Amino acid sequence: MNNIIIGDGALGTELRDRGVEVPSHTESIWSALALTEHPEMIKEIHLDYIEAGSDFITINNYAVTQPLLNRVNRADELKDLTLKSIELGREAIKKSGRNVKLAGSLPPLETSYRADLVQDPDTMAEQYAEIASLLEGEVDIIICETMSSVLEARSALSSLEKSSAEVWLSWTLMGNRMNLLPSGENIVDACNEIKDLRADAYLINCCGANMITEALASINQITSKPIGGYANPELVCTDNKNSGLSKQPELDHRSTATEIDEDRYAKETLKWIENGASIIAGCCRTKPSFIKKIKELI
Numbered sequence: 001m002n003n004i005i006i007g008d009g010a011l012g013t014e015l016r017d018r019g020v021e022v023p024s025h026t027e028s029i030w031s032a033l034a035l036t037e038h039p040e041m042i043k044e045i046h047l048d049y050i051e052a053g054s055d056f057i058t059i060n061n062y063a064v065t066q067p068l069l070n071r072v073n074r075a076d077e078l079k080d081l082t083l084k085s086i087e088l089g090r091e092a093i094k095k096s097g098r099n100v101k102l103a104g105s106l107p108p109l110e111t112s113y114r115a116d117l118v119q120d121p122d123t124m125a126e127q128y129a130e131i132a133s134l135l136e137g138e139v140d141i142i143i144c145e146t147m148s149s150v151l152e153a154r155s156a157l158s159s160l161e162k163s164s165a166e167v168w169l170s171w172t173l174m175g176n177r178m179n180l181l182p183s184g185e186n187i188v189d190a191c192n193e194i195k196d197l198r199a200d201a202y203l204i205n206c207c208g209a210n211m212i213t214e215a216l217a218s219i220n221q222i223t224s225k226p227i228g229g230y231a232n233p234e235l236v237c238t239d240n241k242n243s244g245l246s247k248q249p250e251l252d253h254r255s256t257a258t259e260i261d262e263d264r265y266a267k268e269t270l271k272w273i274e275n276g277a278s279i280i281a282g283c284c285r286t287k288p289s290f291i292k293k294i295k296e297l298i
Contacts, residue, residue, distance in 0.1 A: 004273065004298050007103070007230060007281025008049035008057045009290050015041060017287070026111050029072055030063035035084050042085075045288075046092035052288040053295030054281075056101035056141060057092065059085040065109045066127050067119075082134045089139075103141035104165075106131060106156045108148065112206070113174040113249045115148040115183035124155035132159040145170040146206050148249075149183035150193045157197040168279075169194070170203035170230075173211045175249035176256045178238040179218060182249045188218050201226040206283045208236030208257060209268040213275060220276035228279025229272055233265050233286050234258060262293040269294055 012031035016022040020038045022031055034042055046057050061082050069075045086104070093100045109127050110117045118124070135142055142165045144156035153169060160167045171187055173180065179187050191202055202219055204212045212229035219227050237256035246252060260268070269280050280298075282290045 003278055005055045005228070005279045006053055006291060006295055006298070007279065008046070008054040009230075009282030009286035009288065010284050011042070011045060011058070011060050012062070013285045014045050014287060018045075025063065027071065029068050029074070031060055032063035032068065032081060035060060035064075035081050035088075039084065039088055043088045043092045043095075046089055047096055048288040049291055050092065050096040050098055050100050052292040054100060054291055056103050057089055058103040058105060058143065059089040059139065061085040061131075062105045062107045062145075065107060065131070067110045078130065079134060082131065086135075086138045101140040102138075103143055104135040104139035106135075106142060106144045106159070108146055108152065112146050113148055113172060113182050114247070115152070115181065115245055116247050118149055118152045121151065121155055124152070125158060128156050128159040132163065136163060136165070139165055141166040141168060143168045143170055143203075144199075145203075146172045148172055148174070148181055150185055150190050151183075153190065153194055154197065157194060157199060161198055166200050167198055168201040168203055169199040170205045172205055173207040173215060175207070175246050175252040176236050176238050176240045177242065177246070177252075178211060179215055180243060182246045184244045184246070187215050188222055191219060191222060199225070201228065201279060203227065203279060204229040206230075206232060208232065208234050208238075208253065209260065209265055210235045211238060213268060213271045216272050216275040216277050226278045228277040228281075230281035230283045230286075231265070231268070232257075232284045233260050233282070233290065235260055262290045265290055266293040266297045270297065273298075
């Protein structure tokens, strides 16, 4: 298992757990608020993940998008907030004294998981290009993450065709339907649909840990590229027979999710590795203790 790359875990929910105000991700700017209100706490969390064993950390730019910043009349701060997130990540790595890679996010531009809220291709192309240009040359990895549909993924990836960074694509299976994106598209079909675009690795994130286990087994059959995942610390009962577009994936997820601790999460990641994963991390509600446990187990 020496070739396993370990990432970090949650930032937004971790900020909240440490007493920092993190507003709604559906109505406000989520963890982006902390970039101006609590930057030192962001850096502290980055350092805690590095100390726990992360080989890469992801900057706090997930909620720094034009539509989200527009909610609070801060769209003119996109550049400054993105650069601030990069600065905090770099400072944490420098302070740690460790050889840790820096990753940046190309996230959903609107509310996460909602394939029905994805914007038109031209609008997405313009907005993703703006974020990508700010990340270019500043980070080692750019992750198009929590992608809820082929359209969304294609728009994000298209802005990175000539990037000097590693380009990773991460789908979300948020909800309680095995191997289905919130759009209703099958994850294997989705991977095949974007094969004409550059993606140096395929991942799955922000869903039940057991859903990633099953999806990786399927993806491993169609690609020789690195694969992996970063889940929420829950097991989800996937008995939902609805196979179309979902407008309530979070509600579906919560209705059948059972919380798991660090030990159980780490054991589930061993199943990911058995199914071909070489990139392992955590998503919402995971903590540095989860990364430490994964590091110990591997």
